[in-house]
Amino acid sequence: MQKKIYKILFIVIIFFLIFSVLKPIPERRAKIEYQKNKTKILEEKLKEEKEKNEKLKEEIENTKKESNIEKISRNNLKMTKEGEKLYKFIDDENEEKENK
Secondary structure (H helix, E strand, O other), X not given: OHHHHHHHXXXXXXXXXXXXXXXXXXXXXXXXXXXXXXXXXXXXXXXXXXXXXXXHHHHHXXXXXXXXXXXXXXXXXXXXXXXXXXXXXXXXXXXXXHHO
């Protein structure tokens, strides 16, 4: 009789241990899948940011060239060379919009 009790107790303990080990497996798989997806998204963002960074580096290099410095100065800062005159044309449509 005592052997049966030990046997049943042993089976219950084994069942409990197996259940304890196997129960969290689906949750862990879901967490792993979530982390994989998150990693993929972050890798894509990183790639985009690296591409942006490269474009900005190229733009910086281009602005360092003397011909581009002059172009930027003329277009963005409305600068002129000595002896040149700057003419500004105003559209009637733009003037009306600004006055409203």
